[in-house]
Amino acid sequence: MDPLPRWNMKNLQRAWILGLALFASTSGLFAQGDTKVKFDTVDGVTLRGNLYISAKGDKAPTILMLHPLNNVKEKKPGDQMMDGWQELAKELHKAGYSVLTFDFRGHGDSTSVSQSFLRNAYPWNTTLVKVRRDIAALSSRDFKPGYQPHLVDDVAAAKTFLNSKGQVNSANLIVLGAGEGATLGALWMASETKRRQGDVQTTMVTLLPTLPVPRDFFEPESRDLLAGILLSPVHLMGGKQMPVGNWVKDITAKRSKERTQLLFVYGGKDANMDKQILGYLKSIRPGFTKKKDGTITVTRSTLGSGLDNTVDLKLDSKDQGAALIPGGEVSGYLTKTWLPSLTANLTLREPDQKEGKNRYYYWVRENMGKVVPGSQIPAQMKDDDSQRPIPLQLFGIN
DSSP states (O other): OOOOOHHHHHHHHHHHHHHHHHHHHHHHHHHTSEEEEEEEOTTSBEEEEEEEOOTTGGGSEEEEEEOOSEETTTTEEOOTTSTTHHHHHHHHHHTTOEEEEEOOTTSTTOOBBOGGGGOTTOTHHHHSBOOOTTOOBOOGGGBOTTOGGGGHHHHHHHHHHHHTOTTSEEEEEEEEEETHHHHHHHHHHHHHHHEEEEEEOOOOOOSSOOOOOEEEEEEEGGGGEEEEEEESOOSEETTEEOOHHHHHHHHHSOSSSSOOEEEEEEETTOHHHHHHHHHHHHHHSTTOEEOTTOOEEOOOSTTTTTOTTOEEEEESOSOOGGGGSTTSHHHHHIIIIIHHHHHTTOOOOOOOOOOOTTOOEEEOOEETTEEOTTOOEEEEOTTOSSOOOOOGGGGTOO
16 A cells, blocks of 8 residues: 555644544543532432532532422422522532532432341331332332431531542532522531541450540531531421521531631522521621621621621522522622632641541530530441431431
8 A cells, every 4th residue: 555645644643633632631621520420328328419520629619519309390309400400510610619419319310229228227217218128219209207307418428429539629618508408408517516536545355345435526527618508498397397597506606717607598588588597697697787788797706706708698589499590690699709708818628538447436515615525426436437327316306
């Protein structure tokens, strides 16, 4: 065969180089774009989601999005593909953040379960869910009243998953939830204020298994929480009253130099929601008032300082929760105003090694910010593969 003419060879070389550059470029874009992911909960439910990795990698905060359990507009269960949800995730990603969305158990594509779901360690899975012994799939329609608060363990599983991702910074986390997702997000954030790594004392070997006794505790795991963005949190879920007011005070309490900030987003034409949100703000920022021009005044005190980014976005709407997202007003405020203000002078915490077989974690009770001796509840022991279910009673849910 005759060799190719020189002109054709040059063009082929150029095309080859151009193709390599295009491949490298698109590969990079794919690596930073929407990736389908899945991870398991402590009780054997496989959750499926979408991960958008920031072009800045672990030099950017991470946003965890929690969809409402009910799609009120379409009168069906909510999921991560409901109107506007992925669009908001993409706008946040475009603004430079890593973002994880996922379907709560029994919603969307998160329906697969293992037989460990029915273990005696998780009695609510048999008493509050209509299941068979050969269960392989789970639907939210199987949930009995009172089960919904247990979905907080899905949020814990999502955080554990983020901890394992080398390209995202889960030590600088922003939780964004709507409706029931906002309530579950507040509950999980409050649980992190009570979860601490324990420095355990060595014990003598005995014939009976005994749990190690912590002699000292580290900082609360809530130090990873930059902020919470709560779109119309509900106070009634699964037929149970949710003490959201207590949780938001726990979340914003002064435990270290940097305090977790909150943004409440809601439709102001609902008088009950308007009153509810104002009550939250006044409880965590005493004397909170907001003029029509947006000027905010608070009573300055040691308890009220350090929460300058804890405010509200009151929209001129009767809609609530995720129904406020389409239209772009929420994403515009987040990406152009509130998030830039939150992160303007922020020094990111370096991600630390979260998962370790030699670590012990406990939930503890507090009194005036001090750990109540002997109040600890094991959260993750040395050989546990994952965090144990969150003890709801510790957070006012019976």
